[in-house]
Amino acid sequence: MISVKDVTVAYGELVAVADVSFDVPPGFVLAVSGPSGAGKSSLLWAIAGAVPVRSGKVVVDGLVIADRPSAAAHGVVLIPQGNGLARVLTARENLSLPLLTERKPAEDVERVIEKSLTDVGLAESGDHLVEELSGGEQQRVAVARGIAQQGKVILADESTSELDGTNRERVVDLLRAEAHRGAAVVIATHDSTVADSADGHAVMDEGRLTWVRRL
Numbered sequence: 001m002i003s004v005k006d007v008t009v010a011y012g013e014l015v016a017v018a019d020v021s022f023d024v025p026p027g028f029v030l031a032v033s034g035p036s037g038a039g040k041s042s043l044l045w046a047i048a049g050a051v052p053v054r055s056g057k058v059v060v061d062g063l064v065i066a067d068r069p070s071a072a073a074h075g076v077v078l079i080p081q082g083n084g085l086a087r088v089l090t091a092r093e094n095l096s097l098p099l100l101t102e103r104k105p106a107e108d109v110e111r112v113i114e115k116s117l118t119d120v121g122l123a124e125s126g127d128h129l130v131e132e133l134s135g136g137e138q139q140r141v142a143v144a145r146g147i148a149q150q151g152k153v154i155l156a157d158e159s160t161s162e163l164d165g166t167n168r169e170r171v172v173d174l175l176r177a178e179a180h181r182g183a184a185v186v187i188a189t190h191d192s193t194v195a196d197s198a199d200g201h202a203v204m205d206e207g208r209l210t211w212v213r214r215l
């Protein structure tokens with residue numbers, strides 16, 4: 001369960017997220033849309049612990065989110081805008097990095113990685129360097145890396161922006177499957193078809209959040 005309580009995020013004088021509150025229970029998908037600069041990424045970063053809140057708090061399953069390492073260890077997965085992949089590593093290596101700290105048998109980790117690459121349609125591309133892949137393929141590797149972590153919270157920041165219709169549907173279906181597995185999912189998107197497919201839809205504008213469809 002994600003609980004965002006009266007959260008404000010500011011960079012100096014600039015208020016990017018203004019007193020925002022909502023809950024996302026496990027099993028649900030919330031879409032957040034809104035114009036460029038509205039504060040969507042800042043909201044996702046705050047939930048991920050990647051940016052400090054100026055006031056309010058984010059609580060995930062009882063943990064008050066304070067910083068990125070503790071949020072990540074608690075199962076808060078961020079699929080960042082612009083993919084955040086290491087360009088000179090292979091797709092498979094990128095998927096393995098966040099899993100290295102988990103004390104799982106190597107064969108289990110390998111199985112999850114192969115399944116995640118297959119799920120995004122890149123089973124044949126695991127050994128390609130990220131910099132050799134197209135923008136859309138890189139975006140799908142980032143999604144595969146996100147779902148491979150089997151988090152309790154998935155934060156997808158514009159994860160379909162470079163995809164064709166088929167792959168966009170594939171990624172939306174995968175994020176939905178993550179919710180069915182029990183994750184609470186938040187998607188920041190400019191795409192109305194992605195927003196329509198979510199359980200709830202909110203719009204941000206100048207840091208303020210209003211509901212289009214409540215969860």
Ligand SMILES: Nc1ncnc2c1ncn2[C@@H]1O[C@H](COP(=O)(O)OP(=O)(O)OP(=O)(O)O)[C@@H](O)[C@H]1O
Nearest residue numbers: 011014016034035036037038039040041042043081
């Ligand atoms: N690290 C930062 N330092 C200063 N200002 C920032 C920083 N990150 C974001 N901002 C500003 O905060 C505001 C919200 O940005 P944010 O990236 O959260 O919006 P967004 O809705 O995700 O936009 P987009 O759809 O273009 O990704 C913008 O005015 C942006 O310029």
